[in-house]
Amino acid sequence: MSNHLPPRRTVPVRAWLLSVTGLAVVASLVMWHAQLVDLLDFDTSADKRPVVASGPGGSPPPVVEVSKSTPPPVKPSKTPARKPTKTPTRFSSGYSEEDIDGLSLKLRTRLQKAITAAKADGVRISITSARRSAAKQTRLLREAIAKYGSYKAATRWVLPPEQSAHVQGKAVDIGPQAAMVWLNKNGWRYGVCRRYDNEPWHFEALTTPGNRCPAREPHAVAKAD
Secondary structure, three states, X not given: OOOOOOOOOOOOHHHHHHHHHHHHHHHHHHHHHHHHHHHHOXXXXXXXXXXXXXXXXXXXXXXXXXOOOOOOOOOOOXXXXXXXOOXXXXXXXXXXXXXXXXXXXXXHXXXXXXXXXXXXXXXXXXEEEOOOOHHHHHHHHHHHHHXXXXXXXXXXXXXXXXXXXXXXOXXXXXXXXXXXXXXXXXXXXXXXXXXXXXXXXXXXXXXXXXXXXXXXXXXXXXXXX
């Protein structure tokens, strides 16, 4: 019987050290990778999770109540500025220079019929100047003298108050252009005629309705005192 045991297999020290070092390096890499993942947030499964839990046990999002006592702000609206309107001259009886009521009964009745007929033809007759006050007629004459340079030249357009058919309520100026053309063509049917060549807007009751209008005058002429 022999006392000798079988020889042990020994691992070289160098190989053992390399194995241990390799394990340590692998462990370090695993830990570094985990820290890198947390740092860069590579776990995209978190993006797929709902912000508010749903299903049993989930809490609904908080409801923000709007105070009923405080209305929402309203943007101020811009109000367009209105253009100033011209105030017509008003007489003591209540009518203005642009009213048909200030005219004589004959001219008023005839003109009203003409206005109705023109409207049926699609033409609107507007009164720009009917009966005028003596004060306004005087002012218009003074302005005409300054414009045309003499009393004689001015009275071709504006007669003195005591001779003016406007002051007497027996003349009317109308507009627009289409109304002047219509009334000049059809006014005789109602006894309303254009009087002057130089004033296509000026009309008077110069004939019996249905009869031809008299020949027009070139312009107004002031009578000598």
